[in-house]
Amino acid sequence: MSLQITHPHVGHLIRRAQQIHTLLWNSEVSDEVTSPQVLVLVALSRAPGMDQRTLGASVSLDRSTTADVVDRLMKRGLLERTRDPNDRRRNILRLTTDGADLLAAIAPRTETMNAHLISVLPTEDQAELIRLLRAFVNKAELLVQEKPDEVEEPID
Numbered sequence: 001m002s003l004q005i006t007h008p009h010v011g012h013l014i015r016r017a018q019q020i021h022t023l024l025w026n027s028e029v030s031d032e033v034t035s036p037q038v039l040v041l042v043a044l045s046r047a048p049g050m051d052q053r054t055l056g057a058s059v060s061l062d063r064s065t066t067a068d069v070v071d072r073l074m075k076r077g078l079l080e081r082t083r084d085p086n087d088r089r090r091n092i093l094r095l096t097t098d099g100a101d102l103l104a105a106i107a108p109r110t111e112t113m114n115a116h117l118i119s120v121l122p123t124e125d126q127a128e129l130i131r132l133l134r135a136f137v138n139k140a141e142l143l144v145q146e147k148p149d150e151v152e153e154p155i156d
Helices: 010-028 035-046 052-058 063-075 097-118 123-146
Strands: 079-084 087-095
Touching: 010 035, 010 097, 035 052, 035 063, 035 079, 035 087, 035 097, 052 063, 052 087, 063 079, 087 097, 097 123
Parallel strands: none
Antiparallel strands: 079 087
16 A cells, blocks of 8 residues: 655755755855844844834744844844834844945845755746745745744744
8 A cells, every 4th residue: 555645745845945045055155144144134224223023023033033133143243232212112223334244245145045046947937936935935924823832933
């Protein structure tokens, strides 16, 4: 009797895709700054002065992962945190000069690595991959919202 699997091991495929991304990231972009860390730097370069909660929501990171990423970037001198003068309970985040310099240096390598990563597919499939990944993530986030306490994000 043969076992027929009607659905491929989706989680395993996603995990393998992430592993491949991480390997390429480390070799072509940076082995010192992670992709989520760069995403935080990009978000703050586009909207300086965000608070940590807004930042996390804007880059789709949970609260504890956002806190960890921010702490790591602050320890490296890439971010600064100050009290909001209009709301003393709120901290605002900004890139430091070192953070902006790192982002400027790393942005072209990120673009090149992303193009390299999807270049394994025919040109006509590359846009479809991005479209399907966006659709998948947008819809799958609804599953996570239904069970927020049961899903843990790994710390990078």
